[in-house]
Amino acid sequence: MKVVTGIPVLDDMVEEIPEGKVLTYWIDPEVEGNVFAMQTLFTNLESGCKCAYFTLTLSPEVVLSEFEEFGWVVGSYENFTLVDLYSPYVGMPSTCSLNADPSNRDAVDSLVKKTIRENDLVVIPISSMIDVCGEEVAELLGEWCETAANSGSRLVFTFVSWPYPGNVKKMVANRSNAIVKVGGVHHRVILGYYYGLVKVDWKNIKSRAILFKLVRPGGVRAYIPKILVTGPYNAGKSTFVHAVSTRAISVDRLGTTVALDHGHLEYRGFSIDLFGTPGQERFDPILRMLGKEALGVILVVDSTKPETFPRAKQMLEEVAHFGLPYVVAANKQDLPDALSPEEIRKRMFLPEDVPVIPVSAIKGEGVYRVIDALLELLTGSWQVSGDEFEIPA
Amino acid sequence: MCRILPEVELKKGSNIMVYGPTFSGKSIFVRSLFRDLTSEGYGGIYVLTRDSAESFIEWLGEYYDPEKIKIIDCVTKSMLGNARDTDSIKRETVMDLTGISAKISKFFEEFWRSGVRDVVLVFDSLSTILMYMNLQTVFRFLHILTGRVKMTGAIAFYIVEEGMHDEKTIVTLKQLFSGMIEFKEENGRKYVRFVSPFKKTEWSEIAVDENAVVVV
Numbered sequence: 001m002k003v004v005t006g007i008p009v010l011d012d013m014v015e016e017i018p019e020g021k022v023l024t025y026w027i028d029p030e031v032e033g034n035v036f037a038m039q040t041l042f043t044n045l046e047s048g049c050k051c052a053y054f055t056l057t058l059s060p061e062v063v064l065s066e067f068e069e070f071g072w073v074v075g076s077y078e079n080f081t082l083v084d085l086y087s088p089y090v091g092m093p094s095t096c097s098l099n100a101d102p103s104n105r106d107a108v109d110s111l112v113k114k115t116i117r118e119n120d121l122v123v124i125p126i127s128s129m130i131d132v133c134g135e136e137v138a139e140l141l142g143e144w145c146e147t148a149a150n151s152g153s154r155l156v157f158t159f160v161s162w163p164y165p166g167n168v169k170k171m172v173a174n175r176s177n178a179i180v181k182v183g184g185v186h187h188r189v190i191l192g193y194y195y196g197l198v199k200v201d202w203k204n205i206k207s208r209a210i211l212f213k214l215v216r217p218g219g220v221r222a223y224i225p226k227i228l229v230t231g232p233y234n235a236g237k238s239t240f241v242h243a244v245s246t247r248a249i250s251v252d253r254l255g256t257t258v259a260l261d262h263g264h265l266e267y268r269g270f271s272i273d274l275f276g277t278p279g280q281e282r283f284d285p286i287l288r289m290l291g292k293e294a295l296g297v298i299l300v301v302d303s304t305k306p307e308t309f310p311r312a313k314q315m316l317e318e319v320a321h322f323g324l325p326y327v328v329a330a331n332k333q334d335l336p337d338a339l340s341p342e343e344i345r346k347r348m349f350l351p352e353d354v355p356v357i358p359v360s361a362i363k364g365e366g367v368y369r370v371i372d373a374l375l376e377l378l379t380g381s382w383q384v385s386g387d388e389f390e391i392p393a
Numbered sequence: 394m395c396r397i398l399p400e401v402e403l404k405k406g407s408n409i410m411v412y413g414p415t416f417s418g419k420s421i422f423v424r425s426l427f428r429d430l431t432s433e434g435y436g437g438i439y440v441l442t443r444d445s446a447e448s449f450i451e452w453l454g455e456y457y458d459p460e461k462i463k464i465i466d467c468v469t470k471s472m473l474g475n476a477r478d479t480d481s482i483k484r485e486t487v488m489d490l491t492g493i494s495a496k497i498s499k500f501f502e503e504f505w506r507s508g509v510r511d512v513v514l515v516f517d518s519l520s521t522i523l524m525y526m527n528l529q530t531v532f533r534f535l536h537i538l539t540g541r542v543k544m545t546g547a548i549a550f551y552i553v554e555e556g557m558h559d560e561k562t563i564v565t566l567k568q569l570f571s572g573m574i575e576f577k578e579e580n581g582r583k584y585v586r587f588v589s590p591f592k593k594t595e596w597s598e599i600a601v602d603e604n605a606v607v608v609v
Contacts, residue, residue, distance in 0.1 A: 029491060029537045030498035057488035062470055086488075090525070131490075131530040160491045162533040188545050189505040190498050292506065321508040 003121055003154050005180075006043025007036060008222040009210045010197065014178060017121075017156075018202055020149035024126070024157040024176035031193055032214060033182035035070065037123045037158045039219040042072040045080055049120040052081040052098075054112075056128040060084050060096050071217025083115055089132060102133045109140055116144060117151045126172055127160040138168050141175045177201045185211075185295060187325055187377075192225065192295055210271075211295075224273045227374065228290050228324075229261065230315050231300035232308040233279035236331040237261060239361040240300050241276045244371060250276070260286070267371060274298075279311075284318055291319040296374045297326035300361070301348075303338035309348050325377040327355045329370045334360040395513075395548050397426060397574070399608060400594050401587045405511075405546035408539040408569060413576025414555045418583050418601035420517060422574070423550050424449075425605045427515050428456050436504035436512040438497060440465045442521035446482045461509075463500040465493060467521075488525050490534040497538065501545050514542060518552035519566070528562050532569070539569050550574075 003017045017023050023040075027033030038053075045051045053074075055063045060082050067074045074080045085108065087094035088101035098115065100107040108129075116122050124144075129137050148155045159172050173179060178200040184190035196209035210222045231237050238261045242248045245263025261276030275294070277287045291297075297319050301312045316326065328350065330341045339347070341356040350356060355373040359366035394402040403409065413419045431437040439462065441449055446466035450457045459481035469476045470484040478484055483499075485492040497514065504512050516538075522531055535551075542549040553566065555576075567573065572589030577596070584596040585608070598609040 027491070029534075030494050030541065032492070032495040034491065057490075058486055059471065062486060090488075127491075131526060162530075163536050164533070184498070189501045189541075191502065191506075323505045323508070323510075 001049055001120055002047075003044050003049055004040075005036075006039045007180075007195070007220055008212075010180065010195070013197055013205050013208075014200055014203055017154045017178070019152040019154065021177040021202065022145050022148065022155040022157060022175060023178040023180065024159050024172060026173075026179050026181045026198070027127075027158060027160045028183040029160050029162050030190055031182055031184050033160070033195075034125070034158055035214055035219055036180065036182055036195065037125075037156050038067055038070065038072065040156055041121065041123050042067065042070075042074060042219075044121050045074060045077050048079065050079045050081075050118070051121045051123070052083055052115045052119045053123045054083045054085060054115075054125060054129075056085045056089065056102060056125060056132050059086055059092070060094070069216050070219045072219075081115065081119065083111065085129075085132070102129070105133065105137065105140075108133060108137070109143070112140075112144055113147045116147045116153045116155065119153055121154050121156065122148075123156045123158070126157045127162060127164075128158075130164065130168065131162075135165070135168050138171045141171060145175050173199075188323065191324070195220075224271045226290070226294045227272055227274050227296050227298060227371075228287075228294040228319060229274050229276040229298045229300060230287055230319065231279060231329075231331075232302070232305075232311040232315065235279060235300045235302045235305075235308065235312070236361045237276040237279065237300045240298070240329060240331065240359070240367060240370075241274050243361045243364045244367040245274060248274075265371070267368070272371075279315075281311075284315075287315065287318050288321075291322045291324065294319075294322070294324055296377065297324050298329055298370055298374060299326055300329045300331050300359075301344065303330045303332050303344060303358075304335050306339060306344075306347055309344070313348060325374065327357060327370055327374045327377065329359045329361070329366075330356055331359045331361050333358045333366070334363055395430065395511075398585065398587055398594065398597070401592065403548050403572075405548065406543040407571045408542050408549045408551070410566065410570040410573045411550050411552045411576075412555055412563075412573055414578060417555075417576035417578050418585070418599060418606050419552055419574070419576045421601055421603065422576075422585070422599075422606040423515050423517065423552060424452065426550070427513055428453060430511075430513045431458070431461050432456055434509075434511065435461070436500075436509040437462045438465070438500045438512065438514045439463070440467065440493065440497070440514070440516045442467045442487050442516075442518055444517075445469045446484075463503070465496050465500075467493065487522055490522070490526065490530070494534065494537060498541065501541065501547070505545070510546065512545060512547040514547055514549040516549070516551040518554060520552070520554040520557050523558060523562065528565055532565060535566070535569050 025036045041051045064075045084094045084096035084099040085102045100111045179198040181198045182195045185192040194209045238250045241261040241263040248263035250261045263274040265272045357370045411419045446464045464482045467487045471486045476484045483496040586596045587594045600607045
């Protein structure tokens with residue numbers, strides 16, 4: 001029986017979760033990442049797999065209602081088993097036939113092994129287990145993985161990466177055949193959410209990050225990040241969008257943009273949509289509308305026309321309301337009277353931490369440095385990296 | 394800066410423990426501060442572990458504005474498994490620290506994206522969480538939460554019941570906070586003071602009713 005993740009794009013990458021393998025969703029503590037495991041379980045439940053789900057921090061009733069919020073009525077499937085480690089912990093009678101007191105390590109161990117042997121797919125919240133049962137429970141992972149390998153089952157772990165000791169994180173990472181990082185795009189607040197494959201030992205795959213939203217009902221839905229390209233009239237926004245994009249379109253009238261530039265870019269493992277706004281003030285409502293959805297802003301200025309800088313600042317203030325990180329592209333650097341990036345910073349009163357990148361959009365020079373700088377501002381966590389894991393060679 | 398007592402102003406990014414015995418007025422103090430700040434334009438996030446969202450809204454009365462006040466109710470869901478969320482009220486359970494953390498973060502994002510930069514967060518109370526989860530787990534949770542408060546420049550208050558936890562727990566928790574508002578009761582009179590590494594006020598007598606705490 002083929003077992004899949006049920007997560008958009010991820011299934012195209014890993015194809016399936018083979019027998020005996022362990023896939024871990026490695027979740028940022030401020031992100032609702034548990035839904036990934038719920039979606040994996042439900043997808044396979046629908047295709048007839050025997051699936052089990054462990055709960056430690058939620059009552060069985062709450063677990064079922066959380067599934068239902070996403071439209072997944074798991075309770076009506078005969079091939080679904082809910083294993084209750086919550087009720088015995090809080091001293092309530094359990095409504096599930098499979099239950100154990102998590103303070104009894106042996107009872108938990110034998111219940112987990114029995115469940116693995118009897119199911120095709122088992123979801124275990126490892127970090128909750130560590131929180132409730134203690135860090136020593138991580139030492140049992142090896143035997144659970146072995147039981148899965150011997151019985152042809154698959155394990156899905158959810159691991160919320162609270163600041164656990166390094167050895168605990170390593171133990172979980174080393175026992176995982178595949179790790180999917182579910183993270184947040186951190187700025188002052190979390191501006192978006194992404195997932196990406198960090199490790200997989202049954203396929204040779206180049207990692208990429210996918211932004212997602214949670215839809216109720218529906219679950220995990222991938223979406224493409226929007227970057228707003230703005231700036232005064234004739235600063236070169238359309239030229240910039242066309243220079244940096246693999247495909248782009250502009251709505252022009254008499255040689256200037258009157259609606260939107262739209263460009264699409266595949267870069268550093270990301271699919272990015274660029275939206276360029278017209279520079280005239282009458283189009284500012286479009287700017288505000290796009291600002292609500294965007295993840296970052298590129299402000300294009302004409303380095304030869306300092307008289308347009310006040311308008312550039314005004315446009316920046318329009319989007320600053322949304323608290324987005326921004327980069328300034330100092331365009332037309334190929335022209336003889338272009339001001340240097342530092343001179344532009346000074347004249348526009350830009351803070352030191354705002355990158356001002358010299359660009360000649362018409363020659364395609366420096367345009368990717370602008371994208372790099374913006375991705376950098378969205379912090380390292382935006383990159384799917386395996387730095388926090390001990391990944392065996 | 395945000396004034397919380399006549400002699401005390403808090404900087405943005407402050408995480409403050411509110412500590413004292415039961416019925417000493419600390420919960421009313423924090424609630425009324427929350428009510429005042431949100432009516433002055435602050436965005437407010439209130440995490441309830443002892444009362445339902447509905448009873449808190451009733452207490453707020455005319456001051457309740459769902460645009461400005463977001464509530465995380467950790468009581469109702471464990472009693473009524475199918476309690477539904479709204480845009481401004483999210484239901485979690487006290488043991489689901491990931492759920493609480495994600496919902497707080499989501500509210501921070503909503504305020505940020507709508508241009509609200511001053512936010513007050515209240516955790517009422519940490520003691521309930523500590524009844525269910527061990528200190529180490531709660532410490533890890535607070536490590537992330539207090540970090541987020543600093544990053545966003547919000548101001549946060551965390552209520553802790555005196556007498557419910559051992560010395561080690563209180564000392565461990567204190568490491569995470571930038572200061573403490575302390576309450577005490579002596580001879581039927583109630584007092585408050587502020588303590589931080591940089592400031593310590595004298596005990597001030599307070600009068601407490603069901604709507605406010607006033608320094609006498």
